[in-house]
Amino acid sequence: MRFLFKDISEVYTPLQRIGEAAMAVEEGIIRWIGAADDLPETYRNWPGISLGNRGILPGLIDCHTHLVWGGNRLDEYTRRARGESYEEILEAGGGIYNTVMATRAASEDQLFSLALERAHHFLQEGVTTLEVKSGYGLEPEAELKMLRVVKRLDQHFRQRFFPTLLAHVVPREWDRVDYLRMFCNELIPTVARENLATAVDVFCDRGAFSIAETRKIFEAALDSGLAIKAHAEQLTHSGATRLVAEMKGLSADHLEQTTADDWRALALHGTVGTILPGATVILRKAFPDLGAMRDAGVALAVATDHNPGSSHLYSLMLCLQLASALGGLSVEEALASGTATAGRALGRPELGNLKVASPADFVVVDGPDALSPFYHWGKNCIKQVYVGGDLAWRVG
Ligand SMILES: [Zn+2]
Structure with a gap:
């Protein structure tokens, strides 16, 4: 043809x-x-x-999404609009645990049709490639279910999909050490063997995984031949940005709390810095200084972080516009951050x-x-x- x-x-x-x-x-x-x-x-x-x-x-590339999820967190959104913080709601048992319960309860077919409808919306706005993370199952079988949904999307829908196994939080019913052992020794090798993900992501922050735990998960991922990336420096400064850069990861994502030292590490090791304007704006955090990051030599990607809790938006174009208006990127730089650099963040520089x-x-x-x-x-x-x-x- x-x-x-x-x-x-x-x-x-x-x-x-x-x-x-x-x-x-x-x-x-x-x-x-x-x-x-x-x-x-x-x-x-x-x-x-x-x-x-x-x-x-x-074609636009959304290199950081949580597209597969069940349930609805409108109630939490309205509570936050009245002044409650994301962390307060999480500590009170809301937040991610709501989505975990709904995602576990949903069948694979139900999750597939929900994600398909969302993917179609992204397609209409020009998104031809999406990265999609697991992380709302937590239990191994529920994590595998989420990743199988992403594989089905890739096989049956028109866009390209890149599945990522996400170490999100330790489920309450698990002992911390046991969960980490299961994740590194069983779940990661299974996912790699069954070709269900191309990368492993760790949410390294207060209330999630420590820097030492993140390093262990990264080592297991690299041992299984999977790429690594991190939710880094979103709520607190954990050191995850430097860790993922030093371990030659694909990207460090969020970066709200990063310092000039972190930017130097990203630039030095060629790890992409992925900015997620939806979460920054919806959680009312300070917008990162993208101009300063760019000047420090960081290759910047911008993504939606589409998820039901902190970034329930369906428009990568809106994120690119915010990266320009609030972050200081030129329009041409914003375009590159949603295309070529986003392709690099997936380890696929030919895309975008x-x-x-x-x-x-x-x-x-x-x-x-x-x-x-x-x-x-x-x-x-x-x-x-x-x-x-x-x-x-x-x-x-
Ligand atoms: Zn995310």
């Missing part, structure tokens, strides 16, 4: 802007992209698809780029200006979404 996409007013690759472009795609992979005037003879007779003088962008040998995952905007979705807050400016060269969604 060969196609020549033509009548492209402009494309951001994302690091380069090309005006009046064309793109040749074969078997879902980009074979050529550039200015239409420079199109080599080889591709001129390929079947053409006109994009109607519209702009295109790489419109370049030769990358998959043809891209979005067509509803006019000639490719960056217009960043300007029109609250309006979906996406006209069509392509994954691997196939039309995955279009308006109407």
